[in-house]
Amino acid sequence: MKKAVPDPPIPTPLTTAHTHFADCNGIHPPLFAVCEGASLEDALVHLSTSLKSAYETNFQVCESADMRMRGLAWATQHSLEIGLALLDSLLKGCLKKDAEVAGVAMD
Secondary structure, three states, rough: OOOOOOOOOOOEEEEEEEEEEEHHHOOOOOEEEEEOOOOOHHHHHHHHHHHHHHHHHHHHHHHHHHHHHHHHHHHHHHHHHHHHHHHHHHHHHHHHHHHHOOOOOOO
């Protein structure tokens, strides 16, 4: 006898793919790479750390830049803030989903 409603597909966890960076415009082979197989959540946590560092560094530029460059620095600051907010939202969503799967209540 066949089931009236088939089982839902088993979700495949999202992971990173090997991606190199810092190639210095082809002067030499890339020095750095994102490793293949890191979980989505781990990648988001590392991205959060990197964006927070850029946010703090750029804030110092905003405070010390001359008037001609201050507008550009603040535009970058707002873009970093948007990126951090989106990233934090994704991380919260991942944590909420993990808690639901584990049967833990989250507020």
